[in-house]
Amino acid sequence: MSAEIKVKRLSSRKRSRDRRISNLTPVRKMTSASGRQCPDHTGQMELSSAMDQSMDAKFSEYCSDTEDLFGDYDSIVSDSSFLAKLDRVGHDIDHTTSSRCPVVMLAGNPDFTSLKSSTDNCPKQSCDDSMTESFLEGFTDDSFVDMPSSQLAFLQDPQTADRNCCTDEDKTSMPMRHPEKSVSTEDRNERHIAPKARKSVSDNLKRAMMANAATPSSVSRTAVQKEAVVTEEISVAMQAMESVSMVTTDLGPFFGLPTKVKELICNLKGIKDLYEWQKTCLNLDSVQQRRNLIYSLPTSGGKTLVAEILILKELLCRKRDALFILPYISLVQEKVRGLTSFALELDFMVEEYAGSKGRFPPVKRRGKRSLYIATIEKAHGLVNSLIEANRLDNVGLVVVDELHMLGDGSRGAIIEMTLAKVLYISKSTQIIGMSATLGNVQDIQTFLKAENYTNDFRPVELKEYVKLKDSIYEVDSKEEECFRFSRLLNFKYSTAMQKIDQDHIVALVTEVIPSQSCLVFCPTKKNCENVAGMICKYLKEDFIQHKQAEKAVLLGELRSSGNGSLCPVLKKTVPYGLAYHHSGLTSEERKLVEEAYSAGVLCLLTCTSTLAAGINLPARRVILRSPYVAADFLKRSQYKQMVGRAGRAGIDTHGESILILQDKDKVLVKKLVSAPMEICISNLMHSDGKGVLSLILSVIGLNITNSLEQIRDFMSGTLLSVQEKQVCLERSLWEVIQECVELLKEKGLVTVSTEPQDGTLQVTKLGRATYKGSVDLTYCDLLYRDLAKGLESLMLDSFLHLIYLVTPYDMVSQCKPDWMVYFRQFTMLSAVEQKMCAAVGVSESFVARKAAGQNVKKNVDQVVVSRLYLALVLLSLLKETDLWSVADRFQLSRGFIQTLLSSSSVFCSCVLHFTEELEEFWPFKALLTELNRRLTYCVQAELIPLMEVAGVMERRAKQLYNAGYTTLAHLANADPNVLAKTVENLFKKQANQIVASAKMLLNEKADALQEEMDDLLMMPLDLLSL
C-alpha cells in the first residue's frame, strides 16, 4: 500500500509546473485576477447537434464546468504571499472537513452575502468523518451495523487521522437551531481544536516547502544518482503493477466479488438472487476475458444489474475507473442516488456528470477509484477531457445503457463519436452495451468489435391487446390477421358519457384502478391533462376515500413546490389518485408525482411517450390512447418502450397493454405490431453530415489525427464506416471526409500548418473555441458575430444584454412571442435596456405595432425578435426566482420555462468556454462566470450547497434549511432517522439517500483539496536540473 502511494506521488512529480497550476479548482481559475486562461480545465466538446433535440423531455446539454460552490471563499490566486496561500489551504481543508458552515465560504460574492455567518447554525459535530451508521439500519449482517468500512479506512488513514479528532459524542444528527444561545461542550471543543488542526496542516506545508526549497542548493552528484536509481525502480514497479492489474483479481465468490457485494445488493436493492440469464451472462467467456460485449433483452429483463456487477468488478478487482452512460438526466440522478450507498460501503467515488454537474477533466483521486455516471453529452465531454489530459487509459470500462440510441439522431451521433474515440485511443478499455433487441446487432458488433448475448427473458409475462370499438383482440404476430378476438368490453355508458368518452377509457381503467396501477399514454401534453380530468369526472366518490391522507400530503407538497401555487388540474385529479405527467410540469412536480405513483398513492398517470423512455415506472395495465405521438404515427421502438412498462416484477403475475385503435389505422397498426425488429443506423451523416464535421474537427483539435490519411484511419473505426454502403449513397466515406475537411477549412475552423515541410492539419482558434465550447457548427459564426457586436456596446446596466447573448439559438423556434406581453414587458424596461434592444434589432415601435395587430413590412430578423423575448423571460426569472408568476406573466408552461433556464445555463457555459479560447473576448470570462452561477442555481443563495446533493431540489432544500440543516456538512453528518422525523414528508429511504449523497460529496470535496495540497507540496522535477 505504501509502495503504491510512493509510486503515485513520485509519478505525479513528473508533471510540469503548468500542469500543477491547472490542478487548481475551476473557480480559482475563473476568479483569477489576471484573467488567465485555464488550458486544462476546459469544457470539452459535446456535439452541438444536441441542440437540435426536442425540448419536450430531453433538453440538450453541453459540457460545462461545474463550479466549485465552495471555491469562491478561497482567494489563493489573489493572495500575494505564498505562505499565506498555504495558510489558506489549511484553512480551507478545515472548513470542508469540519462542520463549520460552508456558507461563509460564499461570502466573497457580494450577491450571495445574505448568508448567515459561520457561527449561526453550526452543528455540534466537528468532523466530516463522523458518519452515522443508521443508513445501514435494517441490514441483517452484523458487520454492516458497524461504521461503514470506507469510513473506517478513512479514519485509519494516517493522512486524515489528524483531522479525525472528534469523539463518538461529537457525532450528532440534529443541527442546533440556535447554537449561539447554547454553546455545548462539543462546540467549545471544536472551536478549540479547529485552529490547532489548521496550524498543523499549514505548518506541515510550510515545513515541506522550506525543505523542498532548500534542496537544489544541496543537490550532490550522489543525490542525483540516487534519484535516478529510485526513478528506475519505480518505473519497474509501475510496469509490474500494470501487468498485475491487467489480470482480474478475484476478491471473492460472487462473480469475483466479495460476498459483501451480494449482501448489499440484497439489502439495498431487495434482490436476493440473480436471474438465470444474468448468471449465464456474467459467466460468459467474453466477460471473463474482458472482451467488448453487447447484450440485448426485452424491457424489464434486469439488464442494469449485470452492468452494475461488471462495474463493481472493474472498480474493486481491477482498480480502474468506470464510465456509465445513460440517456437522460433523470436516469443519471436516479443511478447516482442508487449507487452512492454502494460506493460508501465499498470505498469508491460516484461522480455525477449531468446538467451543469461534472468537472473536465475529472479530479484525480488519491487511491480511490471513480465511477462516472454521465449523460450522453457529458460522457463525450468527459472522454474528450481525458484524452486531452492523457488519462483515458485510467477508465477500464465504459458501459452504455440503451445502446440502440446510436440510431437516435444527433444524440446517436454523440454516442458513436465517444465510443469511436475510446476504441481508437484506449485499447485496454472494455466497452459493454445494453440494448433492447435489435435487428442489425451485427453492424454494432463489428463497430465495437464486440460479442453478443441475447435472451428473450422477461420476469413478468406481457400480453399485448388492441381495442377496436367495443372488442378487445390479443396481438399475435404469428397469426395472419395479427389479432385474435379476446373479449367484449363490459361497460354501461349513458348517452352523454358515450359522447365524451368515445374510446371507453373510463371502462378500461376502472378494470384495474385503484387497487392496481395504470398508465395511459396520450399523443399530446394537452390531451394528457384532458384525459386525466375526464376520467375523474366519471369516477365514483369511493376513489376519494382510497389513501386519502397520503393524497392530502402529496397535494401539500405539490403546493409547497410551487411556493403556494398548485396546478388546477392536479388539484382536481390527485384526490382521485390520478395525475398527468409531461414536460409542462416542473422537475419537482414530476418527481413528486413519480414518487407518489411508485408508492401506490397515485394509481393512474396520463403521460406522453417520454415517460416510457425515462425512469422505471411500471404498471399493471398500459393503455395507448392512440397510435400517434403528436401527429406522427408510432414507431415500433416507441411502441415497444411504452408497452414494455406493463407488468411489475415481483408484484404482478402478468402485465397487459391495450392499444386503442380506429378502423382507419388498422392496417398501419398491424404493421406496427408485427414489424421486424428495429435497426440501428449511424447518425454521423445526420443533418447534412454535421456529425462527421464535428468529429473531424475534434479529432484534429485533440491531436488524435493531423492528416487526411490519419482521419481516414480513424473514421474506418466508426459505425458509419461499417454501414458505409447503406448511409453514404452518393459518395464514398473517403470523399465525404475530404469534403468535410475542405468545408472546415472554408469555415476557418481548420487550417494547414505553415511550418516548412509540415503540412499537418490544425484547428484554428475559432475551431478550438467551437469544439471546446461544444458550439453547434451551424451557429459558431453567428455566435462569434453576436459576441463581437455585443462587445462594441455591451450594456451592463442590467443582466439583459448578457442573458440575450446566452439565450440558446435552438430554443427560439419553440416559442412564439405573445405580442401584448412582449409590448408590456418592453415598456417596463429601462431606457438603457430599450436602447440595447434597439441595437440588437428590436425597436419599441416594432413591438408596439405588432401588439396593435398591424402588419409590419420592415425587414426584421425573426430569430433576434424571438430570442430577445426569451431573454426577457429569463430576466424576469432571475429577478424574482418564482417560476409560477413568470409562467403566468408570459403565458408559458412552467416546465418550458424551467427547460429554458437549464438550457440557457448550459449554453452559457458553452459560450464561456468558447470565449475563453479567443483573446478578443476576454471581458466575457468574468461576466459569464457570474451569470452562469446565477442561471444554474436560480434560487436563494443559501440553498445552493444543499441543492448540490443528488435528489435535493429547491423545495426539499428549503425544508432542510429551515430545519437547521444549512450546510453540506450538516447533511453528511445527519442521522437519517432523525432527518426523516424532523423534515416533513421525508421518507426514511430518501433520508438515507440524502445523507449518503452528502457524505459522498463532502468526501469528494475533501479529496480534491487534499489533491491540491499534495500538488502544492510536490517538488518540481525540473528543479534538479536548474
Ligand SMILES: Nc1ncnc2c1ncn2[C@@H]1O[C@H](COP(=O)(O)OP(=O)(O)OP(=O)(O)O)[C@@H](O)[C@H]1O
Ligand atoms: N435478479 C433479479 N431479481 C429480482 N428483480 C430484479 C432482478 N434483476 C433486476 N431486477 C429488477 O427488475 C427491474 C427491471 O430491471 P432493469 O431496469 O434492469 O430492466 P432493463 O432490462 O434495463 O429494462 P429496460 O429495457 O426497460 O430498461 C428493476 O426494478 C430491477 O431492480
Ligand SMILES: [Mg+2]
Ligand atoms: Mg434499462
